[in-house]
Amino acid sequence: MAEMVTVVVQNSGDSSSSGSHDEWLNSIMKDEGNFAINQKARPKIQKVPEMLRKIKSNEKCYDPWVVSIGPYHHGSHGLQLVEKHKIPMTRQYVMKSGTSIDDVYNKVVEVVDNARKCYAEGSTQMFDDKAFAQMMFLDGCFILQFMYCIAENKREDMGMKSHIIAFVHRDMLLLENQLPFLVLKALMSLRFKDDEGKSIINNFIEHTRALPPLGTSWMEKLLSCIPINIWEQEAPQPELREVEIKDQPVHLLELIRGKLIDNSRKNGSDLSSDWYSYRSAKELRAVGVNFKPGKTHLYTDVKFKSTFLTGKLTLPPITVDDSTKSLLLNLVAYETCPDAPDDFGVTSYICFMDSLIDHAEDVMVLRSEGILLNFLGSDQEVADLFNAIAKDLVPNPYAYAGVKGRIERHYRNKLKIWMAEWLHTHFSSPWTILAFIAAIFAIALSVVQTYYAANPPKC
Secondary structure, eight states, X not given: OOOOOOOOOOOTTSTTHHHHHHHHHHHHHSSOGGGOOOTTOOOOBOOOOHHHHTOGGGGGGSSOSSOXXXXXXXXXXXXXXXXXXXXXXXXXXXXXHTSOHHHHHHHHHHHHHHHHHTBOTTTTTTSOHHHHXXXXXXXXXXXXXXXXXXXXXXXXXGTOOHHHHHHHHHHTTOGGGOOOHHHHHHHHTTTOOTTHHHHHHHHHHHTTSOOOOOOOOHHHHHHHTSOHHHHTSOOOOOOOOOOOOSSOOSSHHHHHHHHHOOTTSOSSTXXXXXXXXXXXXXXXXXXXXXXXXXXXXXXXXOEEEEOSSOEEEEEOOEEEOTTHHHHHHHHHHHHTSTTSOTTOHHHHHHHHHHHHOSSHHHHHHHHHTTSEXXXXXXXXXXXXXXXXXXXXXOOOTTTTHHHHHHHHHHHHOHHHHHHHHHHHHHSSSHHHHHHHHHHHHHHHHHHHHHHHHHSOOOO
16 A cells, blocks of 8 residues: 655745755655655555546456455455355365364464565554454465365365355455465465475466367367377377466466466567557458467467468457456456556556457457357457456557557558458358359350360361
């Protein structure tokens, strides 16, 4: 939480105003106090910025529906439904650990002081040390047991109906509903060995969203139909990305973001432009740009390649369902926090998709190519979702700049545009192609007949 900075303006009529004036000017130039910017400040679990909450169409996406995690929404009205499940879920976790409940609780107590520092300043004052430790203990065990049941497909052990499980899943990915990862790490150390805890978390993240199938080439599809031992090599496998938990993250939402953004990949950030003339997916297709699903689900895995007549834009496949809007907006909210990475990766991806999607026809183009898997409803609903999410967002101006620049150069090539529009107009369906081939065949046959009529073969 940002501290309140008070600026006192001295009265010019004061006899000591000259000295105070100099002190005031000197204080501005000093790198200390409220004017200091500590670049190495400990990351905190922030609240959603007010500027994002003021957007009416998105305001319900930041608050939990069925369960509170941590102090921000603890005890809120309407969140008692799942609260009663925390104790049996904690009991399950402790029993599976093979350790006494006292030892598990004391493990949390060891890190509770540092856990309190992870939240915005002043947000945990209403909890004494005992109450805060109990909250961290119950919420931590509940989260880990929930993730274990999801990852190991043991949902019946949770004693919750399927729609409640889905709502809990959604609530666990809210910025204001996070638990410090150091609490989860302390609890995992008593139950899981080696990389087992990491595997559970990665498996849970894979279940966070139903992911559409990754794009495959015709050669990969052909090889998948051929027995492996004929070629004595493994069939092509889609590229998967595991979240590396080397530097301890602040919370689970940061790990989710790490699954979607890979800063080691370059998408052409060496180029920049403030204006591009192309617009929607439908318009790009009309000028010869084809769309293809990528081989990963990374939002940074966006590519464009221009050929002699056409272009190919490769985009990561994404599933759009009822939880998509909430997840994306909370990732955006996390990126606006002072201590979050400053690349605005998710924000830039949303804005890039919004530039491609204006209407239902654009969604249909991306859906037909396997880039969008629509579990939300109509194509218009998906278009409205991206338009609503992207409202008032400011992307990284260098994100996808190389891709945008190459699309722009393709778009400005008049010969390519003319050829693409001609092909799109006259050969937009297989029937027109067949009719064109039949017409060529008929003309060729007519030419042959005319030739032989004028030059009959000599017997």
